[in-house]
Amino acid sequence: MTRTITVRDYDDTDWPQVWPIIEEVVRAGDTFPFATDLTEADARAIWLDNGPGGRASVAVDGDRVLGTAKMGRNRPGPGSHVATASYMVAADARGRGVGRALVVDSLTWARETGYAAMQYNAVVATNKSAVRLYESLGFTVVGTVPRAHELPTGERVGLSIMHIDL
Secondary structure (H helix, E strand, O other): OOOOOEEEEOOHHHHHHHHHHHHHHHHHOOOOOOOOOOOHHHHHHHHHOOOOOOEEEEEEEOOEEEEEEEEEEOOOHHHOOEEEEEEEEOHHHOOOOHHHHHHHHHHHHHHHHOOOEEEEEEEEOOOHHHHHHHHHOOOEEEEEEEEEEEOOOOOEEEEEEEEEEO
16 A cells, blocks of 8 residues: 655644654765754754744655655844755665645745745755756756865865745
8 A cells, every 4th residue: 555645734742753764864965064963952852942933844655754854934024034944864764755735835835935946955965856856847056165165075065055036
């Protein structure tokens, strides 16, 4: 039986399933620019503080959380018309369309909320599957900061800035 991935607003009862996803992604250190020793309390504060009008969401299959997203203004004031978002997917759920569902949902949210564009500030350049996904949805790399992310191997790779007009 094929199950459907649903994206919905985050609820506090989701945290026990969201934290292990964040912890798994962050500890790996290869796709997300958070400190690998991030505590659960710090992760919760970062992931759920999305500023005025921001949002956190989860992708679910039945009662199981497969991934999560956070979104909001990229910058306040004169930059507040540009949204940003971040995504994390459980390792055993990758390749099933969870990331795509989260990104599409966040783009829909940004359009409906009145944002003019969406910008990702720090896409690890070696995270090829994420870059391919974002490009397939219309994002372009507008610049890459060389050697800005250190992989667990010690290799330093670029962080790409990606953008889409909405």
